[in-house]
Amino acid sequence: MKSTIKDVARLAGVSFKTVSRVINNEQTVKEESRSKVWKAIKQLDYQPNLSARHLRGAPSSIALIYDNPNSNYIIEMQQGILDQCREKRFELVIHPCDSSSPDIVKELTQIVFHSGVGGLVLTPPLSEMPHVVAKLEEENIKHVRIVSGSSSPDDSSLCVYVDDRAAAHRITQHLVEQGHRKIAFFGGDSAHASSEKRLTGYKEALQANDLEIDEDLILPGHYSFESGAERARHLIDNGKLPTAIFGCNDDIAAGAMFYAQNNGVNVPEQLAIAGFEDNPFSRHTWPRLTTSRQNNNAIAQRAAELLIAEICPGRYDINVMADNGFEPQLVVRDSTAQQASPK
Amino acid sequence: MKSTIKDVARLAGVSFKTVSRVINNEQTVKEESRSKVWKAIKQLDYQPNLSARHLRGAPSSIALIYDNPNSNYIIEMQQGILDQCREKRFELVIHPCDSSSPDIVKELTQIVFHSGVGGLVLTPPLSEMPHVVAKLEEENIKHVRIVSGSSSPDDSSLCVYVDDRAAAHRITQHLVEQGHRKIAFFGGDSAHASSEKRLTGYKEALQANDLEIDEDLILPGHYSFESGAERARHLIDNGKLPTAIFGCNDDIAAGAMFYAQNNGVNVPEQLAIAGFEDNPFSRHTWPRLTTSRQNNNAIAQRAAELLIAEICPGRYDINVMADNGFEPQLVVRDSTAQQASPK
DNA sequence: GTTAATAATGACAACGTTGTCTCGAATAGG
DNA sequence: CCTATTCGAGACAACGTTGTCATTATTAAC
Numbered sequence: 202m203k204s205t206i207k208d209v210a211r212l213a214g215v216s217f218k219t220v221s222r223v224i225n226n227e228q229t230v231k232e233e234s235r236s237k238v239w240k241a242i243k244q245l246d247y248q249p250n251l252s253a254r255h256l257r258g259a260p261s262s263i264a265l266i267y268d269n270p271n272s273n274y275i276i277e278m279q280q281g282i283l284d285q286c287r288e289k290r291f292e293l294v295i296h297p298c299d300s301s302s303p304d305i306v307k308e309l310t311q312i313v314f315h316s317g318v319g320g321l322v323l324t325p326p327l328s329e330m331p332h333v334v335a336k337l338e339e340e341n342i343k344h345v346r347i348v349s350g351s352s353s354p355d356d357s358s359l360c361v362y363v364d365d366r367a368a369a370h371r372i373t374q375h376l377v378e379q380g381h382r383k384i385a386f387f388g389g390d391s392a393h394a395s396s397e398k399r400l401t402g403y404k405e406a407l408q409a410n411d412l413e414i415d416e417d418l419i420l421p422g423h424y425s426f427e428s429g430a431e432r433a434r435h436l437i438d439n440g441k442l443p444t445a446i447f448g449c450n451d452d453i454a455a456g457a458m459f460y461a462q463n464n465g466v467n468v469p470e471q472l473a474i475a476g477f478e479d480n481p482f483s484r485h486t487w488p489r490l491t492t493s494r495q496n497n498n499a500i501a502q503r504a505a506e507l508l509i510a511e512i513c514p515g516r517y518d519i520n521v522m523a524d525n526g527f528e529p530q531l532v533v534r535d536s537t538a539q540q541a542s543p544k
Numbered sequence: 545m546k547s548t549i550k551d552v553a554r555l556a557g558v559s560f561k562t563v564s565r566v567i568n569n570e571q572t573v574k575e576e577s578r579s580k581v582w583k584a585i586k587q588l589d590y591q592p593n594l595s596a597r598h599l600r601g602a603p604s605s606i607a608l609i610y611d612n613p614n615s616n617y618i619i620e621m622q623q624g625i626l627d628q629c630r631e632k633r634f635e636l637v638i639h640p641c642d643s644s645s646p647d648i649v650k651e652l653t654q655i656v657f658h659s660g661v662g663g664l665v666l667t668p669p670l671s672e673m674p675h676v677v678a679k680l681e682e683e684n685i686k687h688v689r690i691v692s693g694s695s696s697p698d699d700s701s702l703c704v705y706v707d708d709r710a711a712a713h714r715i716t717q718h719l720v721e722q723g724h725r726k727i728a729f730f731g732g733d734s735a736h737a738s739s740e741k742r743l744t745g746y747k748e749a750l751q752a753n754d755l756e757i758d759e760d761l762i763l764p765g766h767y768s769f770e771s772g773a774e775r776a777r778h779l780i781d782n783g784k785l786p787t788a789i790f791g792c793n794d795d796i797a798a799g800a801m802f803y804a805q806n807n808g809v810n811v812p813e814q815l816a817i818a819g820f821e822d823n824p825f826s827r828h829t830w831p832r833l834t835t836s837r838q839n840n841n842a843i844a845q846r847a848a849e850l851l852i853a854e855i856c857p858g859r860y861d862i863n864v865m866a867d868n869g870f871e872p873q874l875v876v877r878d879s880t881a882q883q884a885s886p887k
Numbered sequence: 888g889t890t891a892a893t894a895a896t897g898a899c900a901a902c903g904t905t906g907t908c909t910c911g912a913a914t915a916g917g
Numbered sequence: 918c919c920t921a922t923t924c925g926a927g928a929c930a931a932c933g934t935t936g937t938c939a940t941t942a943t944t945a946a947c
Contacts, residue, residue: 203657205903216927221905229925246650248658252598253903256932262659272619272824283640292659295638297626307589314546315591316605316635426828455828462830481615482825485769485798487805548933559897564935572895596933599902 204245213241224249226516251292252317260319262292263508264312267324268300270424271450273480274497275324278347281501282322289509289517294318300327300392306336313342319512320344322504329394334358345508347500349395352526359511361504361525365395368493368529369402369447370409372475375491375531376445377410379539381473383443385418387432387453393424399449399477418443422453429456437464444472445537451476451483451492458486458536473537477529488535495529503527547588556584567592569859594635603662605635606851607655610667611643614767614793616823617840618667621690624844625665632852632860637661643670643735649679656685662855663687665847672737677701688851690843692738695869702854704847704868708738711836711872712745712790713752715818718834718874719788720753722882724816726786728761730775730796736767742792742820761786765796772799780807787816788880794819794826794835801829801879816880820872831878838872846870 206224210217215234222230223238230238241247254261265282267275279295286293294316298308305327312318320343327333328346337344338357345359352362376384386403389396400419407414420435422428429448433456436442448454454476458468466472468488476483476492483490503523510519549567553560558577565573566581573581584590597604608625610618622638629636637659641651648670655661663686670676671689680687681700688702695705719727729746732739743762750757763778765771772791776799779785791797797819801811809815811831819826819835826833846866853862 207903217903218905218928219926222926225905231925234926246654248654250599250660250903251658252595252660253932254905255595256593256599256903256934257905258932259905272616276615276619279638280640283638293638295622295626295636297623311589311591315594317593317595459828459830482828485802485825487802487830550933560933561897561899561935562895565896568935574895577895593933596902597935599904599933600935601902602935 204247206247206249208245209238209241209247212245213237248290255317260317260512261290262294262316262318263320263322263505263512264294264296264316264318265322265324266296266298266309266312266327268298268327269324271452271478271480274478277497278322278324278501281498282505284498285502285505285509291319291505291509298327300330300333306333309333309337310340310342320508322501322508323347325349325395326390326392343508343511345504345511347504349393349398359504359507361500361507362527363395363495363500364526364528365398366402366405368495368531369399369477370406371402371531372477372491372493373403373406373447374410375533376447376473376475376537377406377412379445379473379537381443381445382412383415383418384412384445384447385420385436385443387429387446387448387457388419388421389424389449389453391421396424396449403447417441424450424452426452426456426459429453429458430460431456433457433460434464437461437466442466442472446472446474448474448476450478451480451490454490454492454536455483455486458488458490469536469538475537479532484534486536488538491534491537492532493529494532495527500527547590549590549592551588552581552584552590555588556580591633598660603660603855604633605637605659605661606663606665606848606855607637607639607659607661608665608667609639609641609652609655609670611641611670612667614795614821614823617821620840621665621667621844624841625848627841628845628848628852634662634848634852641670643673643676649676652676652680653683653685663851665844665851666690668692668738669733669735686851686854688847688854690847692736692741702847702850704843704850705870706738706838706843707869707871708741709745709748711820711838711874712742713749714745714874715820715834715836716746716749716790717753718876719790719816719818719880720749720755722788722816722880724786724788725755726758726761727755727788727790728763728779728786730772730789730791730800731762731764732767732792732796734764739767739792746790760784767793767795769795769799769802772796772801773803774799776800776803777807780804780809785809785815787814789815789817791817791819793821794823794833797833797835797879798826798829801831801833812879812881818880822875827877829879831881834877834880835875836872837875838870843870 206217206220210220220238223235251261323346328348347361349365350362351364420432446457454474458474461472476490479492479494483492549560549563553563563581566578594604666689671691690704692708693705694707763775765775789800797817801817804815811817819833822835822837826835
């Protein structure tokens with residue numbers, strides 16, 4: 202059942218080193234031997250033993266490092282990486298961590314030495330912490346970062362970009378087009394660069410439409426339902442209710458919507474609300490939430506592709522045409538339906 | 545930065561084999577050497593290389609195998625297993641799969657040979673497929689199953705039980721106590737044993753209260769929001785609306801609630817709705833959902849503990865007092881508030 | 888005080904793979 | 918036909934651990 206490289210070699214009638222060459226796609230093997238070896242591999246269902254590879258210094262696993270409370274985000278990322286791993290016959294190691302821990306960098310380097318992974322995929326907020334990235338560079342640990350922003354060529358490390366600024370611009374533009382002039386912004390955790398970028402996009406869109414930026418409508422907070430509800434309460438209690446709210450993620454937006462509707466403010470008639478991220482539940486809120494959808498699966502796949510190519514130079518040709526920048530898409534649902542529109 | 549067992553040995557002034565013994569908690573080491581070795585280990589931040597261990601046949605990783613669309617469930621399980629892995633210095637490999645694939649058993653055996661994991665953690669519905677379990681037994685692949693049911697000693701493989709029947713009984717009992725006599729049951733996917741167990745608990749509770757079981761109120765379907773909404777529509781359109789619905793998970797319940805409220809049926813005044821699983825969003829629906837909460841983290845931790853103990857006999861003493869049966873808890877929220885209760 | 892038993896440790900092979908080096912065979916150049 | 922070059926493939930070591938067995942230090946028994 203369990204077959205080794207030597208079993209394959211015996212069956213194919215070559216030395217086990219030749220089998221190794223075939224597997225690793227080296228060029229110095231005659232076509233004849235190559236096909237014999239492949240036939241034997243198929244016949245025996247042979248798969249190279251990962252541990253032995255690692256030991257010899259040829260990694261074939263990567264790690265996903267995360268500190269993110271959003272389980273849906275993580276699952277989508279994970280799935281994307283796994284899709285890529287399956288294709289390249291890599292294994293995935295999962296490592297959640299506490300990004301605020303003082304030992305975080307030590308923890309990361311240890312993972313590499315301990316479990317022999319070839320590289321790390323970093324998600325926000327870890328991917329956006331300079332001291333973490335610097336340490337990885339210094340220790341020469343391969344990694345790819347998923348970050349909020351648009352491509353900037355001065356980045357030394359591999360990056361995949363999600364253009365939060367542009368997406369926030371688009372969603373704000375949508376609200377403006379629905380006739381809104383007073384649009385509040387509910388920010389997310391300040392540790393995430395995404396929150397800042399989304400604020401920038403929001404401001405840009407307002408300016409592009411010659412609307413004034415009202416600092417009283419820009420409320421900091423956290424990426425949570427409770428934080429969204431709390432800020433809605435604040436605005437309603439103080440009689441400063443705008444006609445629209447842009448929540449920095451769907452949890453915030455749902456929280457705000459929940460509070461508003463429970464306190465006599467109808468959505469979207471009196472108050473339009475938009476979210477961000479397209480969490481699955483946002484299709485099931487009432488009304489359904491307008492939001493911004495990013496293809497986390499594709500983003501993660503690309504990140505894994507880049508990382509694996511970096512780990513095994515020359516083994517796989519990378520898709521150079523594919524872009525490392527991703528732009529989320531506007532998803533219009535009921536929570537921002539036009540005020541004048543027929544029910 | 546990267547230190548091996550030999551570095552430790554040199555620093556401690558013993559042979560590297562002695563270090564190995566200390567790490568593996570073998571008894572034949574003098575106390576004096578043992579403390580010297582531990583000191584050196586601490587000083588060098590030494591961590592054994594997993595790949596080398598695997599290679600030599602001492603696995604220190606396990607795999608989580610799943611085919612489950614519920615991302616929250618998976619993340620909670622994953623986190624529980626990781627907590628246990630961290631304690632035992634194990635690594636976790638993630639492997640989603642398609643349980644309906646004809647090659648599923650082959651796929652599982654390959655994971656073991658390929659990546660050298662010591663064993664598998666199986667979640668529903670995979671853990672409840674006899675042909676999968678039988679093959680693993682046959683191939684002598686260590687595994688632990690998380691299954692729906694109560695402990696039955698004739699199980700040959702390691703199991704952790706979640707007593708869905710009892711939990712469903714409790715939730716139905718709660719509905720009866722709220723004064724309901726006509727309670728519909730919205731089932732989940734038939735591939736999951738959990739759905740069947742929950743139905744049994746529902747029926748038991750009705751019988752215990754001398755209530756008739758009305759087969760017209762037992763509706764099969766899927767574990768999804770849409771399926772819940774669809775069945776609510778069916779009941780409402782046919783004028784067969786009961787006074788309460790027990791949805792087999794929170795998605796179903798939320799879907800039913802969504803449809804009911806959008807079609808002039810108030811929850812809980814005209815219709816009480818209870819879910820199952822305590823998905824995070826069920827705290828944020830309106831009204832908030834009564835449901836049944838299972839401690840997936842604890843369940844997964846226990847499963848991992850059992851599996852690791854099985855893989856390394858004698859290395860860790862297992863907590864024999866801890867139970868392998870888990871009973872979900874009733875979480876009463878607003879969606880089943882008593883009809884006569886003051887707003 | 889000698890011998891037998893036991894406790895503690897070390898030497899060495901082995902796990903399955905890849906990198907380095909070497910060697911033979913085939914090819915090309917004169 | 919001989920030599921220089923290139924191509925293909927094998928021998929062997931190495932990676933960092935653990936298992937087996939041999940060896941030494943310690944204790945117990947008489």
